[in-house]
Amino acid sequence: MIRRSxxxxxxxxxxxxxxxxxxxxxxxxxxxxxxxxxxxxxTLDGLASSHPDSFTLHFELNTEANGHTEGxxxxxxxxxxxxxxxxxxxxxxxxxxxxxxxxxxxxxTQVGVLRPTIYGTGQLGGPVYNLVPPPGVATEIGFERVExxxxxxxxxxxxxxxxxxxxxxxxxxxxxxxxxxxxxxxAKREHDRERGIAAFDGSENKPEASTAPVLPYLTLxxxxxxxxxxxxxxxxVREPTHYLxxxxxxxxxxxxxxxxxxxxxxxxxxxxxxxxTTAAASTATGFNYKLKLPEQxxxxxxxxxxSETEPRQAxxxxxxxxxxxxxxxxxxxVCTEAQFASEQIDTAxxxxxxxxxxxxxxxxxxxxxxxxxxxxxxxxxPYANPAKTLVAAYIVARARERGVLIKQFGRIDLxxxxxxxxxxxxxxxxxxxxxxxxxxxxxxxxxxxxPALCGRYVSEAGFTPFSAPGGxxxxxxxxxxxxxxxxxxxCPAGGLPPFAPSLTAGxxxxxAGHYSPLYLRIERQDGEQEITGFATQLPPGLSGNLTGVPxxxxxxxxxxxxxxxxxxxxxxxxxxxxKIGHTIAEAGVGGILAQAQGNLYLSGPFEGAxxxxxxxxxxxxxxxxxxxxxxxxxxxxxPVTAQVSIPSGPADQIPHILxxxxxxLRAIDAWIDRSSFTLNPTSCQTxxxxxxxxxxxxxxxxxxxxxxxxxxxxxxxxxxxxxGFKPSFKASTSAKTSRKNGASLKVKxxxxxxxxxxxxxxxxxxxxxxxxxxxxxxxLQQACTSAQxxxxxxxxxxxxRVGEAVAFTPILPVPLAGPAYFVSHGGAxxxxxxxxxxxxxxxxxxxxxxxxxxxxxxxxxxxxxxxQPVTSFELTLPQGPNSALAANGNLxxxxxxxxxxxxxxxxxxxxxxxxxxxxxxxxxxxxxKAKKSGRAGGAHGASAPGKKK
Numbered sequence: 001m002i003r004r005s006x007x008x009x010x011x012x013x014x015x016x017x018x019x020x021x022x023x024x025x026x027x028x029x030x031x032x033x034x035x036x037x038x039x040x041x042x043t044l045d046g047l048a049s050s051h052p053d054s055f056t057l058h059f060e061l062n063t064e065a066n067g068h069t070e071g072x073x074x075x076x077x078x079x080x081x082x083x084x085x086x087x088x089x090x091x092x093x094x095x096x097x098x099x100x101x102x103x104x105x106x107x108x109t110q111v112g113v114l115r116p117t118i119y120g121t122g123q124l125g126g127p128v129y130n131l132v133p134p135p136g137v138a139t140e141i142g143f144e145r146v147e148x149x150x151x152x153x154x155x156x157x158x159x160x161x162x163x164x165x166x167x168x169x170x171x172x173x174x175x176x177x178x179x180x181x182x183x184x185x186x187a188k189r190e191h192d193r194e195r196g197i198a199a200f201d202g203s204e205n206k207p208e209a210s211t212a213p214v215l216p217y218l219t220l221x222x223x224x225x226x227x228x229x230x231x232x233x234x235x236x237v238r239e240p241t242h243y244l245x246x247x248x249x250x251x252x253x254x255x256x257x258x259x260x261x262x263x264x265x266x267x268x269x270x271x272x273x274x275x276x277t278t279a280a281a282s283t284a285t286g287f288n289y290k291l292k293l294p295e296q297x298x299x300x301x302x303x304x305x306x307s308e309t310e311p312r313q314a315x316x317x318x319x320x321x322x323x324x325x326x327x328x329x330x331x332x333x334v335c336t337e338a339q340f341a342s343e344q345i346d347t348a349x350x351x352x353x354x355x356x357x358x359x360x361x362x363x364x365x366x367x368x369x370x371x372x373x374x375x376x377x378x379x380x381x382p383y384a385n386p387a388k389t390l391v392a393a394y395i396v397a398r399a400r401e402r403g404v405l406i407k408q409f410g411r412i413d414l415x416x417x418x419x420x421x422x423x424x425x426x427x428x429x430x431x432x433x434x435x436x437x438x439x440x441x442x443x444x445x446x447x448x449x450x451p452a453l454c455g456r457y458v459s460e461a462g463f464t465p466f467s468a469p470g471g472x473x474x475x476x477x478x479x480x481x482x483x484x485x486x487x488x489x490x491c492p493a494g495g496l497p498p499f500a501p502s503l504t505a506g507x508x509x510x511x512a513g514h515y516s517p518l519y520l521r522i523e524r525q526d527g528e529q530e531i532t533g534f535a536t537q538l539p540p541g542l543s544g545n546l547t548g549v550p551x552x553x554x555x556x557x558x559x560x561x562x563x564x565x566x567x568x569x570x571x572x573x574x575x576x577x578x579k580i581g582h583t584i585a586e587a588g589v590g591g592i593l594a595q596a597q598g599n600l601y602l603s604g605p606f607e608g609a610x611x612x613x614x615x616x617x618x619x620x621x622x623x624x625x626x627x628x629x630x631x632x633x634x635x636x637x638x639p640v641t642a643q644v645s646i647p648s649g650p651a652d653q654i655p656h657i658l659x660x661x662x663x664x665l666r667a668i669d670a671w672i673d674r675s676s677f678t679l680n681p682t683s684c685q686t687x688x689x690x691x692x693x694x695x696x697x698x699x700x701x702x703x704x705x706x707x708x709x710x711x712x713x714x715x716x717x718x719x720x721x722x723x724g725f726k727p728s729f730k731a732s733t734s735a736k737t738s739r740k741n742g743a744s745l746k747v748k749x750x751x752x753x754x755x756x757x758x759x760x761x762x763x764x765x766x767x768x769x770x771x772x773x774x775x776x777x778x779x780l781q782q783a784c785t786s787a788q789x790x791x792x793x794x795x796x797x798x799x800x801r802v803g804e805a806v807a808f809t810p811i812l813p814v815p816l817a818g819p820a821y822f823v824s825h826g827g828a829x830x831x832x833x834x835x836x837x838x839x840x841x842x843x844x845x846x847x848x849x850x851x852x853x854x855x856x857x858x859x860x861x862x863x864x865x866x867x868q869p870v871t872s873f874e875l876t877l878p879q880g881p882n883s884a885l886a887a888n889g890n891l892x893x894x895x896x897x898x899x900x901x902x903x904x905x906x907x908x909x910x911x912x913x914x915x916x917x918x919x920x921x922x923x924x925x926x927x928x929k930a931k932k933s934g935r936a937g938g939a940h941g942a943s944a945p946g947k948k949k
Contacts, residue, residue, distance in 0.1 A: 025062055026071025026236045026244070032060035032177075033248045035082075035230045037220060040190045044253060048224050048260040048467055049307045051184040051216035054112070055085070059232060059246075060177040067119055072238030073174045076167070082228030082250070083163040084221025084430035084466060087111075087154070088368045089139045091215040092186050094132045100142050105129040107196045108212035111186045114143040114150065117177035121147055125200040128152075128180065130217075136345065136403040138164075138369065141182075145200075148173050158405045162429035184219075187212040221430065222309035222466040224263035227251075266467035267308040268474060269294065274316065274459040275480035277442050282452045282486050282497070282527040284325050284590040286360070286442035289316065291461075292435055310430060311463035315473070316423045318459050321451030323419040323662040324391065327588030328447045329622035333357040335378040337385060340394045345405045353378040353394060359447050360440040362397050364406075366433040371399040373406060377438060380409070382623055387411040390624065390659055393423070395438075404431075414660020421448075430466055444590035449664060452527065454482045454491035486527035496707075499529040499695040503711035506689070507542070512717040512906065513682040513869075514757035517581075517673035518542070522693055522711070524666060526589050529695030529707060531665045533653030536691045537645040539715045541681025541761070541867030541905065544580070544644070544672070545811040546840070552578040552601040552614050561630045565596075565620030568628040574601040574614060581672040585617055585629075587663045594621040598629070600670065609634030610841030613646070615670075619658055626658040639845045642866035648692060656696055679811065681867045682760040683905040684720035688712045720906035723760040726752055727902050727910065733773065734879065735892045735920035742776050742883030743891070745769075745916070749873040756810070760906035761869055766861040768899040769885070770916065775830075775850065775858040776886045783822035783831035793836055796821055802884035803877040805835040805846075809870050814839045820875065822850075822884070833860055833884070835875065858885075867905045892921035 037045040037052035045052035057079060062070040095105035105127070112128040126145045133140040139154035152168045183191050187210040193199060199207040221228050227249040235243045252258035270293055277286035294308050333356030343352035353376075360377040375397025385392040386409050395408040410425045440447050451457055457480055462473040485491050492498060501524045509516035524531055552574035560573035581600035586593040598617030606612035613633045619626035631654060636645045656663050672678050681687070692710045728750045737743045747767075751759060769775075784796030803820035816837035824831040833848040848860040877884045896916035903909055 026069070026239070027062055028232070028234070028244070028246050029060040029062055032058065033232060033246050034058050035228070035248055035250055037184075037250065040188070044258070045184075045220070046250070046252070046258055046260050047262045047265075047306065048220060049222040049266045049309050050220050050262075051218060051305070051307070052220060053184050053188070053190065054181045055184065055218055055220075056179065056181040057230065057232075058177075058179045060117075061175070063176050067176070069119070069174060069176050069236075072236035074171055075235050075237045075240055076169050076233075076243075077171070077178070078233040078243070079166045080157065080160070080231040080233075081164045081166065082221055082230055083161040084223060085219070085228060086164060086368065086431060087139060087182070087218050088216065088432070089130055089133075090368060090370065091217040092130050092210075092212045095129045095142075096132050097134075100129060100131055100144060103144055103197070105131075105142075105144075107208040108187065108210040110191075110195050110210070111141060111217055112180065112182040113194050114181075115179040116143075116148060116150075116173075116175050118148060119174035119176060121173075123177075124148060127194075127196060127200075128182070130186075133402065135401055138402045138404055141166075156404050156429075156431065158407045158429075161427070162406075162431055182218055184216060185214060186210065186217050187214045216305075216307070219307050219432070220260060222260075222263065222266050222307075223430075224260045224467065225469050227257035227259045262306070263467040263469060266306055266465070267294075268311075268463070268465040268467060269308065270311060270461075270463045270474065270476060272461040272463075272476045272478055274318070274461060274478040276322070276448065276450050277439075277446075278450060279481060279483040280486060280488065281450055281454055281482050281484070281491065282589060283450050284327060284442075284444055284446040284588075285448050285450050286446050287438075287440040287448055289438040290435070291437075293433060307432070309465045309467045310428065310433065312428050312430065312466045313424065313426045313464040313471075313473070314428060315425075315462040315464075316459065317462070318421045318448075319451065319457040320418055320420050321453070321457065322421065323449050323664070324414065324421065324660075325445075325447055325449045325588055325590075326594040326621060326624075326661065326664060327445050327590055327592050328359070329594050329624050330445055330588075330592050331356070332359075332379060332445070332622050334381040334623045335394050336381050340378075340380070340396070340407070340409075343396045343405070343407060345398060345400065345403050353396060358441075359393065360438060362395055362436070362438050364397065364433045364437070365435045366431065368432055369399055369402045369404065371401050371404075373397045373399045373404060373433075375406065377410075377440070379623070382625065385409070389413060390626075390661070395425075416657065416660045419657055419660055419662040444592040446590075449589050449662070451482055452492065452497045453495060454484065456481055486525070489527070492527065496697055497527060497529050499524070499693075499707050499709050501528070501531065501693045501695070501709055501711055503689070503691050503693075503713045505713045506715055507678065507680055510680060510716070510718050511757065512680055512684055512720045512723055513760065514680050515545075515676045516678060516680055517671055518678040520668075520670045520689070522668045522691060524693075524695075526666070529697055530656045530663070531654060531668070531693060532656050532696045532706070533649050533694035534668075534691050535646055535648040536689070538643060539681065539687035539689055540641045540643050541683055541687075541717075542644070542689075542715070543642065543679050543811060543868060544677050545679060546602070546611070547811060547813045549580065549602050549674070549677070550575060550577050551604040553604070557603065557614055557630060557632060560614070560616045560628055563628045565618035565625045565628055568616060568618040569620065572599060572616065574599070574603075574616060578602050580613070580674040580677055581670060583615055583617060583671070584669040585663075585665060586667040586669070587621075587665050589664055589666075593666055596621055596629075600672065603632070605841055606632060607634040609636045609647075610843075611635040611637075624661070626661060629655060629658070637842050637844075639843050640847065640864065640866075642844055642868050648694070653694070676756075679756075679869070680717045681905065682717070682720065682723055683763070683867055684717050687715045689715045720760065723904070723906045723908075724752075724754070724758055725760045725902070725904035725906065725908035725910060727762065728752070729900055729902070729912070729914055731898055731914050731916040733891060733896070733916055733918055735890075735918050737879070737887035737891060739886075741879040741881065742779075743773055743885040743887035744879045744883065745773060745875075745877045745885055747875050749870070751869075751871055756869070759869075760904040760908060761867050762865045762902055763867065763905045764861070764863050764865060764903040766859060766901045767914075769858045769860075770896045770898060771855065771857050772888045772891055772894070772896060773858070773885045773916075774856050774888060775852055776883055779882045779884055780822060780831055780850075782882065783824040786823055786825045789821065789823045789834065793819070793821060796823075799882040802833070802882060803875060805837060805873070805875045807837055807844075807870055807873045809868060811869060812840050812842065816840075816842065816844060820877065820884075891918045
């Protein structure tokens with residue numbers, strides 16, 4: 001060792017003293033860089049995935065006439081072998097570093113021969129030994145002669161196709177050429193002639209045979225589409241770190257690039273199992289993926305065996321019904337491209353891809369190193385990943401002691417119609433491995449959901465080998481069974497998941513007549529059908545104050561549809577002034593649900609309804625932005641009860657698949673919480689809020705097995721007894737009547753000016769007209785038919801239109817006004833008086849039952865008046881050829897009274913005899929006192945007071 005060190009030192013010193021007047025061209029002689037594989041008989045070996053007898057690298061450096069290398073002495077050599085060309089250091093024993101330094105490596109550790117040409121010495125030859133590698137190195141080989149020592153370290157280039165790079169650093173002597181040969185099967189007897197120092201030092205000792213098993217050490221790539229390439233990078237002591245790069249290809253006997261042949265004969269028999277970690281239906285689940293590959297014949301002593309190749313691409317297609325779990329997004333992080341790129345062999349856990357982005361574990365076994373490769377799978381940033389997909393994954397795995405780093409990107413595609421998941425991992429490492437396991441995490445935030453129905457499901461794994469020139473893949477099927485329902489319950493019967501949603505609804509403050517936020521929650525349980533829509537009917541009297549609330553216009557609604565979820569959160573398209581509430585959609589399975597928040601806006605006419613609600617939800621949970629979900633719902637107003645309802649909408653009113661993610665919507669929470677908007681009824685009767693909920697069957701892409709369920713929640717206002725009920729009612733008519741034009745009547749109802757929530761609304765009204773104002777039979781006979789009225793009141797005969805009405809309400813910005821019609825209903829004895837009140841798109845029909853007694857007294861009864869606040873109401877029945885009323889005698893001749901009864905929504909009753917004032921009566925003459933005649937009054941004097949003569 002001392003002698004060798006002195007020689008090296010002297011050589012280095014001599015090299016430093018060489019003249020440096022001009023820097024010549026440092027580099028490799030053109031055409032001298034070659035790689036070749038040979039059989040034991042010397043012929044070229046070009047079979048894919050074979051174990052050649054030898055693999056040789058040769059190059060020569062530019063030299064001067066005196067033999068020195070041009071441009072300075074060679075310093076470092078980096079050789080990048082073709083991807084797929086791998087060595088198995090376990091095929092032969094390893095020599096320890098002390099034994100190597102003492103030139104005591106046993107013959108069975110030899111794996112090849114190195115022949116460097118050294119200035120002043122000439123070509124040396126000697127063994128290359130398989131050494132015990134230091135930590136962080138995959139493989140180490142070494143060459144040692146007294147004059148020259150070279151330790152070569154092999155590492156896997158995970159960023160460059162997983163090729164192997166062999167580096168020889170800080171070469172001690174001036175080298176002008178190198179020929180290095182690595183044996184394909186080192187223990188073969190054919191190599192005995194070059195085994196050991198004795199084969200090269202000219203001694204009389206005979207070369208020794210190897211006692212190691214006859215196992216393949218080197219395997220050629222399994223790819224035949226192009227000639228394997230090797231790249232060599234070199235620098236000099238004069239220009240350290242300034243590397244020159246050269247590339248060469250495997251050549252045939254004529255020196256032409258030679259692709260490997262025989263790929264169709266390369267075996268490829270992968271076996272895979274894929275199954276969820278639970279056998280329960282509709283349950284959050286992890287996933288186990290196991291790939292088994294043969295030992296690739298690296299432990300097979302048979303000579304001439306072609307090793308089985310590995311897959312260069314794996315495509316995993318999960319069965320229909322197994323979908324992404326939205327609950328995965330709760331609290332999860334992502335790994336950015338930069339963080340993934342920063343992952344190196346020595347990167348600490350979490351320093352590259354954060355732990356919060358971890359979704360699973362990975363491990364692999366390889367026969368070429370004695371350390372298991374272990375790592376994790378991380379969630380990639382949606383869209384900001386190499387495939388620009390919503391869901392993607394990174395794999396980072398290491399064998400730290402051997403310096404092996406595996407970095408892999410996985411593209412995950414979700415079918416936009418069914419949610420079926422397909423994962424593709426391309427560019428897999430061409431490194432021998434016998435097994436691979438990937439386990440996706442379990443628990444409430446597991447990334448997958450099992451199918452909804454019990455039965456047998458089949459996953460498909462397509463593997464494309466390196467030996468497939470056209471990309472043909474081998475498909476392996478793996479079946480699993482869903483055996484039980486949610487929480488170990490029974491499997492869904494009849495091939496259809498159950499559907500029993502629930503409804504919880506009501507106002508926060510249920511005081512009658514008061515404003516209060518309204519809350520509604522529709523919920524289903526795991527294992528039930530997906531919620532895809534609903535229709536809801538509010539109880540009578542529960543309404544909203546639209547005065548001062550602008551509409552979200554159609555253009556804004558369209559803008560909302562075009563926004564991403566993040567944009568909708570940052571800059572809502574609908575104006576804030578039109579906002580009436582907010583929503584929370586809960587999605588996923590298990591106990592942890594993803595929540596997406598949205599807003600509710602008031603909008604104008606839609607699908608024939610006078611108003612509508614626009615729900616704008618930013619479907620953004622954690623790192624996943626599924627866009628903006630806009631649900632436009634018409635608000636119908638019942639013309640008789642004024643009840644508000646949302647009718648059944650089209651299929652998928654609520655989308656249950658967004659960008660391939662099956663939402664698994666568990667609950668919808670809606671709050672109508674705009675200040676002074678939602679108004680309680682003034683009736684304290686037991687009412688209900690009803691919803692019809694649409695469900696999607698097991699096949700989310702088809703509506704064939706969809707069902708509906710009707711749900712209710714009790715609704716009842718309170719404290720009705722505290723409400724006042726003091727309507728004011730006045731009536732008037734005109735004295736100018738005639739047989740031709742009949743009589744008129746005008747009534748006006750007003751409510752006292754009082755705070756909202758202090759007065760009950762009217763439920764019913766009955767009036768009895770005085771006999772002096774009877775119904776006009778000729779007009780009744782011209783009543784509009786009910787069929788015509790239902791079709792279009794405007795088409796009713798002009799004679800059936802008998803008056804006008806107008807109502808003022810604080811919850812609409814305009815009054816409701818319209819005509820009064822007589823409408824006949826077949827079997828009814830007398831026509832109804834129907835008031836058609838319209839305004840702001842709302843139509844209310846007040847139905848008054850007409851009855852004429854035998855005494856000729858007409859009564860009108862409005863049995864059902866909507867429970868809505870009214871500040872005033874006027875009805876005018878004018879005179880005319882088709883007047884509703886006639887007149888009996890002189891209306892000025894007597895006092896007219898109209899018995900009236902008002903029933904309040906709170907049960908209060910007001911009865912009164914409403915006087916009817918008569919306008920146009922002649923003024924009464926003043927009474928004069930009789931002149932005194934001087935005679936006592938008697939029977940023949942003036943008439944008695946108060947009587948006409």
